[in-house]
Amino acid sequence: MQPIILDTDPGIDDAAALSVAINNPELDVRLVTTVAGNVTVDKTTINALKIISFFGKAAQIPVAAGAEQPLIKPFEDAARIHGESGMRGYDFPAPTTAPLNQTAVVALKERLLASSEPVTLVATGSYTNVALLLSEYPEIKPKIARIVAMGGTLGQGNMTSAAEFNVFTDPHAAKIMYQAGVPIVMIGLDVTHKALLTYDTLQAIETANPAGKMLHDIIISDGDQGATGVAMHDVNTIFYLLHPELLTMKSYWIDIVTDGPANGATVADVRGAYHDGKVNAEVAVDIDAAAFNRWFLAEVRHMHH
Template identity: 60%
Template sequence: MAQKIMLDMDPGIDDAAAIAIALTDPQFDVQLLSTVAGNVGVEKTALNALKLVEFFGVQEQVPVAAGAKMPLLKPYEDASYVHGESGMPGWDFPAVTTQPVAQHAVEAMRETLMQSPNQLTLVITGAFTNVALLFRMYPEVKAKVDRLVVMGGSLTGGNMSSVAEFNIYTDPHAAKIVFEAGLPIVMIGLDVTMKALLSYDNIAKLSDVNESGAMLQALLQHYADNEATGKPMHDVNTLFYLAHPEAFTLTNYWVDVITEGPALGATVADVLGSHHDTTNVAVATDIDVPAFNAWFMSEVATFMK
């Protein structure tokens, strides 16, 4: 049976790869795709989401909702230096013909959850602003959330500071609200996403697979997140976890989000249990990298175009 999921994202090039998989793999049933200001502004993230749902021809099945334009308290800083000015440069997408739903993403998320006969999995791969607002405004929706699988955080070092990962750093106050919401959370952070690099050899093969692979390859050529042996596909790892949890090593911790000072945006695990007598997050600490690459390429091979 397909996993019913809601996606809250900030596309973004690695988000685009995750969206492509979520929209085309039959094991995922996307109920809503909401966007937030993160990699680029929310007008652009919503437009990029619409480009992708139209590219894959699912605009009638998957609604797109635009959400928060800025963090709760912290000044907004985008990542256009990594993802380009538009957030998804490199491919000539046609002009979109559909629009986001009229509701703000928070309202659309609430409606989707409350109308669902079953609990949904919430996948968060951008700033946590929309979800924090949702939980604060409508706490009753928590009962309709099965779990959260989030791309964010790190126990071993950051990419925005020595300790802070981008999605948490962008809106640490929102991340703190979400991490303390009392729901099951799987944290897919830099501890694994900086290991699960999509190899340059595989990136070079994408255009030979199909049109979707060519599109992703074109985007990745503009993705300024480069390591020696490949590119980190941060957001894609959330879906890899949902598809193959056995490929991950998880450790339960209480994780605090730091909201002030030089460690702003840090995710600190109470490893010794000296401050908390319970846990709130299952943190991914290791990943099967060859399995990730093989899975990613197999996903592209089954894309519908």
């Protein structure tokens, strides 16, 4: 089993990623922390609790609420994509549990220090909590096996022409994370815009079971839909954890732009011109989209509501 911690901002695709992670027997989800991103942190926290409660895992998986706003940059949400609640489309019961009585950063520090083995940190929102953790408690770095981060792009952004949403939300946090000396896997738009969940897959999960119906209903209300399918950005991180062989990776040094018209851009030193051959990230550049769809459907079929 891979021990993982999810730092997330549900959000529709985050909710789908969380659903897969907490139901997959190969992943040991030790903690879920929340951050402001798709919607405000009070809402992302409630949404994380709703998903964990939906699957009856509230007793096993603690949730800690994190940063209410980015480190420096003013906060801008994505409610226009995810709805006011962040998970429109399905009527969840109110969560039965409350978040931990400690901040995300303290919960992260304590869970990591208490772990006998390094833990993979999966970051699917803006990286504010991660940056605060790495800055305030650098002693936890050896306990982080790697950070698998949804965000960034080698090509065109989805928030501005240069920047992807998670990095754009808190570029200063992204810069701290990429400079921290912890192994990073960047799962960006280069693959997430390719691995769309097709409408055939969505139709199949709708009738699979109650979990599939819930996921179908929130995904189909996503504002990020194309002609051929819906981008499930954050789910790609979980796919990578379980099937790294189905993605193509390249090693790059990634720098983060923190001001000007390219604010939030992830700049790869593709020519190897600036960092003496050093790299700080494994970057996903291609993915088997058909396999992603087959895998997602299989994962949903195994979910117990």
